[in-house]
Amino acid sequence: MGDPKYCLPPGFSLPRPIAVQPLTSLAKLETTLRSCPWHNKTTIAIKASVGGGPIFQHAHRASDEGVANLYDTKIRIASVTKIFTVLAVLLSRTEIGWEDSIKKFVPGLNEAAYADVTIGALAGQTSGLGRFGYTGDLALIPGFSPAQLGLPNIAHKLPGCDVFPGGEVCSKPQILDMFNDPAYLPTSPNSGPLYSNIAYNLLGMALEHVYSKPYEQIIQEKIFEPIGMHDSSFETPNASDGILPQADDRWFAGPFGNFNPSGGIWSTPSDMLLFLEALQSHKLLSAAQTRKWLQPSSLLPSLHQLIGAPWEIFRPTDINVAVRRPIDLYTKAGGVAGYSSYAVLVPEYNIALTIHAAGNDARRAVQDMLPLIVKPLIVHADEQVRSQASANYAGTYRSKKDNRSISLVVDEGPGLLVQLAIMNGVAIIPALAKVQGLDPSNASARLFPTDPDSERSEKEHWSLLLDRVKEGAARGFAEQECASWNWGDPARYAGQPLDKVVFHMRGGKAIGIELVGWRTAIMDRVET
Incomplete structure (x- = not known):
């Protein structure tokens, strides 16, 4: 739950940061990381940026590792690879439709069973398929005794392929046999x-079908090369440029074979941050396509988790920002024995974060590090955002010719508070409240940047939203009283919306403000 005094509209509370000062609590965060029980025996590398500018990095090499620069050292990212697979599909939208059935691209699949299994369902984890197929089946693990689980002895033998990454790779006919075996068929898609x-x-097989080339080559040509990820690949690195297991370590370092689309990439922290920043700057996908991708596709029982394609979306409400509210974290975790990683985007603050770990405690280390790192990064970015908004937008805009003025401040609340707005001698905030059926006696309003395509242009489009929640007022069943997404564009005059505000910008700072419905622009600003 967010701050009970406010009902925020969809989108961002204030414009995203352009450039942010390095994290002042860097030493404290590093001290916190070093105090974790896994730190000394785990190789870790972390890199973070805000708006493409570096803000934090930390690396620690376990005592038995010998590489010189961890930020440029290959570490297996495991299931973070799934981001690349989905991106390759999105980049192939003229050949592969999101709602196309997978059977269109994988000839030989059971027609009836896979008819409703779409590309989108596979990417969004709602295909109805199980987790691994042959891989990890207990019957194929050397030394496993069925009796220890009270299982009967089964004479039927599974193919001894794709048993685990690095083992014998299944042939195409064997793959089809598995997907068509009744034991592995999808159930209740969507x-x-x-x-x-x-x-x-299957998504990797679909890409190979439309391009008639190996999946690995497709990723190389469509993503690695355009972005400049020169230190990323699917081949196991050598000890001079990668983190590999020592003699007694039981890590998965071998090739993933058919599971490459699911988890086969080796990458460096530097390359991964470059990749995340390329998503932020729309180097491969347009802004609209990226926004569509950064959306949930499924709900979960938790109020703080959603599923995307392939995003694992967290919405924590315990981050100590100025206005407490859910903060959307688009993440993808990866983990196999010995390696674990996280890729994180926080769109509201332009944060990109990559976390890598190698060691017997790698999974625990990465899970612990996510909140330890994300929370101070967001708090710091929030402080910078509010400071930048005050410098760039706050102040009094006053016409020298007539009685028109508007005063804006960054207070303890979201957006920009409208302290006063006079148009043609009329205080318009109480007047708008009366028109919308609200109490005009204590009316207040705020401006929010609700048109991201206009961000950092010469004319930025914002929206004026009247505050509707009174101090201490109940929000109703399931917060019905906070349906702010339904409050936009409430009234128009002669075709123009009364809630549309345009900032005229120069060099990143507002020089004037336009109230579209009033057909008025005030080009004189006095900063607060």
């Missing part, structure tokens, strides 16, 4: 999400 690695194997 119902609740279930994490599936083999769903991504």
Whole structure:
């Protein structure tokens, strides 16, 4: 739940930061990381940026590792690879439709069973497929005794391929046999999400079908090369440029074979941050396409988690920002024995974060690090955002010719508070409240940047929203009283919206403000 005094509209509270000063609590955060029980025995590398500018990095090499620069050292990213697979599909939208059935691209699949399994369902983990297929089956693990689980002895033998990454790779006919085996068929597509690695194997097969080339080459040509990820690949690195297991370590360092679309990439922290920043700057996808991709596709029982394609979306409400509210974190975790990683985007603050770990405690280390790092980064970015908004937009805009003025401040609340707005001698905030059926006696309003395509242009489009929640007022069943997405564009005059405000910008700072419905522009600003 957010701050009970405010009902925020969809979108961002204030414009995203352009450039942010380095994190002042860097030493404290590093001290916190070093105090974690896994730190000394785990190789970790972290890089973060805000708006493309570096803000934090930290690396620690376990005592038995010998590489010189961890930021440029290859570490297996495991299931973070799924972001690349979905991106390749999105970049192939003229050949592969999101609502196309997978059977269109994988000839030989059971027609009836896979008819409703779409590309989008596979990417969004709602295909109805299980997790691994043959991989990890207990019957194929050397030394496993069925009796220890009370299982019967089964004479039937599974193919000894794709047993685990690095093992014998299944042939195409064997893959089809598995997907068509009744034991592995999808059930109830488009119902609740279930994490599936083999769903991504099918997406890789779809890409290979339309391009008639290996999946790995497709990723190289469509993503690695355009972005400049020169230190990323699917081949196991050598000890001089990668973190590899030592003699007694039971890590998965071998090739992933058919599971490459699900988890086969080796990458460096520097390359991964470059990749995330390329998504932020729309180097491969347009802004509209990226926004569509950064959306949830499934709900979960938790109020703080959603599922995307392939995003694992967290919405924490315990981050100590000025206005407490859910902050959307678009993440993808990856983990196999010995390696774990996180890729994180926080769109509201232009934060990109990549976390890598190698060691027997890698999974625990990465899970612990996510909140330890994300929270101070967001708090710092929020402080910078509010400071920048005050410098760039706040102040009094007053006409020298007549009685028109508007005063804006950054207070303890969201957006820009409208302290006073006079048009043609009329105080318009109480007047708008009366028109909308609200109490004009204590009316207040705020401006929010609700048109991201106009961000950082010469004319930025914002929206004026009247505050509707009184101090201490109940929000109703399921917060019905906070349906702010339904409050936009409430009234128009002669065709023009009364809630549309345009800032005229020069060099990143507002020099004037236009109230579109009033057909008025005030080009004199006095900063606060």
